[in-house]
Amino acid sequence: MKDKNVKEIKEIIDNLSSDKYLEYIDILRLDERKSVQNIAVKMAKKLDSIRREDERLEAINIFENEGYNKGYMYIGGIDEAGRGPLAGPVVAAVVIFKPNTKIEGVNDSKKLSESRRDELFDIIKDQALDYGIGIVNNEEIDKFNILNATYMAMKKAVNCLEKNPDYLLIDATTIPGVDIAQNPIIKGDLKSISIAAASILAKVTRDSIMYQYDEVYPGYGFKSHKGYGTKEHYEAIEKQGITPIHRKSFLKNIL
Known part of the structure; x- marks a missing residue:
């Protein structure tokens, strides 16, 4: 040289x-x-x-590998986005990979930049054996409460799959009424590749929905805060009132 x-x-x-x-x-x-x-x-x-x-x-393949060692063949990771916002839907996703899949950069969606999430969104869908996305709107959240609405979104995501999984890895929860073996993992989006991938699909999907709502309901800042309870958001509600996508059950103190 x-x-x-x-x-x-x-x-x-x-x-x-x-x-x-x-x-x-x-x-x-x-x-x-x-x-x-x-x-x-x-x-x-x-x-x-x-x-x-x-x-x-x-x-982050450890929990998937444990499942394969137990004899499971079709392992899905599940996560959600949008439990906390004052407006918009809650979105859940499930992702199933081949054993020992490795995708550089896949991590908890909150630890990634928006541009990186967008890049990984397409890579994950391309490399997944199967994936599903479930969406539950604000009216259903108000009717059934956010926890039950989250479960509903997760069930919808699973029902979108072409083949039923035999084992589910879920971020810190267990879905009631689902006859599939489940493993709730605390901070699962940091510990499981399939849960991390699901968190990215759910987050990108929900953000895309909120961008569309920003155009339908200008002046609320949905594009920036995605419906979360920021100062800007509360000030917009006080000035303009609530929109059809707001969760009334989250705004009882100001309605």
Whole structure:
């Protein structure tokens, strides 16, 4: 590499697969040029990051692998979005992957940027063996309460699947009235790839709905707060009143 300039070295590194990093790090570290040594340092940091992500992706398959070891074949992860907002629906999703699926970046949707969630939304749907999305509107939330509405959304998501799962991993809850083995996992969206993937599908789907509502009901800020109880949202309600998508059961103190 000593016969190449820094620009040429960077071009080589940019097209290098990660399994070759260690070999080139050792070579570049011996170069007398400080700029080349700095490239080696950056490569080492990137390699550490790749290894940490590989370890994380291995770890978030543990609950799925436990299910396969018990003999289950079709394992679905379930999560929801929108239990807390003052307006809009609650959305649930279920995702089923092949064993040992690894998708770089899949994590609890709250830990991801909106652009990254949007990217992963399409990747997850493409790589999933099956997925389903269930939506329950604000009127049903008011009628049945948010907990029951959440269960309804989860059941709808499961019913969208082409094949019934035989084992469900769910973020911190158990769905009543579902005759399928279930495993409620505290902070499951951080510990299970299928639950994390479901959290992304649910979040992106619900955000898309709230963007549409922002156009139908301008002035409430639905595009920014997605229906949550921000100062901006409460001020808009006080000024303009409630809309047909508001949850009246969540607004009893101001109605």
